[in-house]
Amino acid sequence: MASDVYFIDEAAKKRFKRQRIVFNILTYTFLTICALFMLLPFYYMIITSLKTPQALTNEMYTKTLNLFPSFDQLTLDNYRIVISGYSEEAKTFAEGNFLRYYANTILVAVCSTAITVITCILSAFAFARLNFRGKNLLFTLLLATMMIPGEMMIITNFTTISLLGWKNTYQALILTHAVSVFYIYYLRQTFQQIPNELFLAAKVDGYGVFKYLWKVMIPIAMPTIVTIIILSVMGSWNAYLWPTMVTSEDSMKLVANGLMDLFQSFQSQPAELLAKGYEYTDNLRLAGSFMVTLPLFVFFLIFRKYIMRGVSRSGIKG
C-alpha cells in the first residue's frame, strides 16, 4: 500500500505521487467511459419510451439527435397503449394484456421457484448427507446433463407437452424447468461444509435425519438458498424460448415472449397505430422493454447484495 512505501528522497516521493495521479486520472476516465457505455441503453430506453409520436417522427424526419427532450415532447401515452392495446376491434395485441403477462410471469416464477427449491434441498441433502448405493454414479450422471444443450430436451419436451395436451397451460410452463441440476450441485457444496459434529450432536439429542435437515442444515445454508431463490426468480423473468414454444394464446404468455410478439406486431405497422400518429414505433417498443425491465430493477435494488454475492459465487446465465 502506498502509505507503507518509504522513499529515499523527496524527489522520488514527488515523482511517485505524480505518476499515481496520472494513473488515477486514466483509470477513472476509462471506468467512466465504460459506465456511460453500460448506462446509455437504459437511458435511451427510458427517454425514447416517453417521447410523443410527434416528437419521434419529427426527429426521424429532421434526423437530429435528441437525447434531452423538452417536457412537452414527453408523454405516458405509449405506456397506456402497451398496457391496454391499440385497438378495440382487432384482436392483435388488443386485449390489454401486459398486466396479464406480469401476472402469468409472477405465478410461473413463484410456483417454479417453490418446486425448484424443495426438490433442490431434498436432493442436495441426499447427496451430501445420506449414504446409498450408486450415489457417486448418480451424481456424475446429473452433472453430465449440464453439458447438454437445452435444445435436446426442448425438442422432446415439446412433443411430450403436445401429446399430453398441455399447450397453453401453466403446468407446461412450470414443471418442465422446475428441477435445476446446477442448484442441486451448488447447494450440495454448501451442505457438505457443515461439520459432521453437528450431526452427531443432533443424533444424541434424538434427531432423525429429516429433522436434522429441517432444524440444522436449512438454517445454516439459508444464504445459499436465498441466492437460489433469487436466481430462479430472475431466470423465470428471463425465460423466452420455452414459453414461446408452448404458448400461443395471448392470455398465457409471459413477459418476454409477450414483448417479442408486441415487437412483431409493431413491425407490421398496423393501421390503428398510424391513425394515432405512430409513424415510427420505437417509443412503443421501448415502453414495452421498460415495462419488462422495471420489475427486475426494483428487485435488484432490494436484493442487490444477495444478487451480486450469489452470482459471483455461482455464476450462471444463458
Place this chain on the structure above:
Amino acid sequence: MDDTKRDGWKALLALAPAAIMLIIFTFFPIVNTFFMSFMEGFKLKDGAGLLAINNGFSGIGFGGYRQVLTDPIFQSAILNTLILVVVSVPLTIVISLLMAVALNGIKKLQGLYQTIFFLPYVTNTIALGMVFGAMFGSADSGVINQIIRLFGGTPKDWTTMNALKWDSFWVIIVYTVWNGLAFKILVFMSGLQSIDKQYYDAAKIDGTSKARILWKITIPLLSPQILYITITSFIGAFKSYTGVISIFGKGEAYFGGAGNDWITIVGYIYKQMGSSGKGAYTKGAAAAVILLIIILIVTAIQGAVAKKRVHY
C-alpha cells in the same frame, strides 16, 4: 463418514421428487431426441404416445444428418455461429478483464462503478436487445446514426431488411459484449480480491511496471477464473439465438432469407421445430446432436489447453 449404515429408503424419498421430473423432462428427452435424429422423415402421429419410436418415420439411418449437413441454411448457421463465437468471446473477456483490473485499482466510488457494471446482468435479453435494435435502427433513425452524423459520417441501415450483413454483425457483437460483461467482471473481481497483496508489494519494491505486473502476476494468478469464464462463454456463445432475434425480430427474413440474415445453430433448430413438414424434427434433432458434439469438442480442447496453462 462415521455411520456406515445405509439410508436407502430415506434417500429414495428425498430424491424421488427431483428424480421423477428429471426422468420425464431431462433424461428421457436426451435419449429420445438422440433416437429421433436417426429416424428419417419423423412425423408426430396422433395418439402414438411419448416414445419417438412409436411415431411415423420412413427409415433408420444418418439421413437426417446428411440432410442437415448439406443444407445451405445450416451451413451458414454454423459459419455464422462460429464467427459470432470467435469475435465476441475474446472481445468480451479482454474488455471485462481490463475493466475488472481498473475497478480493482481504485478505492473511491468502487461500489458505484461495480453496481453500474452489473446492471446489464439484471435485465431481460429480449427487452434490451430491442433497445439495441432501436439504438442502431435504420439509416434515418437511432441514436448511433445520429452520433455518426454529428461527426460527419454517413448513417447506415443497421438492423433493417436493407442492412448489409457485416453492418448487422456489429450490432450483434456490441449487444453481446454489453450483455456479457457484467457477469465476467464480477467473477474476475472476486478473483482479483483473493490475490495475495504480497506479490504486488514485492513487484513494487522491484519497481516493476504496471503492464508487466498485469501480465506476469495478475493474469497468471487469475487463470482459474479466466479458464472458467472462457469455457462458460464459449458454451453460451455457441447457443446464441435469443439476442439475435431480439435485435432484428424473428421474421422469415432472418431465417435463411435476406442477405443479412444471422441465423445461428440454435436458430436453425427452432426453425425446424416451427415447421410441421415431414422430417423437420429429424433435422432439428440432428442439428441439436451436432451442436452437442461441437460443444463437447470445444470443451475438451479447452480442458487440454488448461492443463498446460492454468496455475492453481
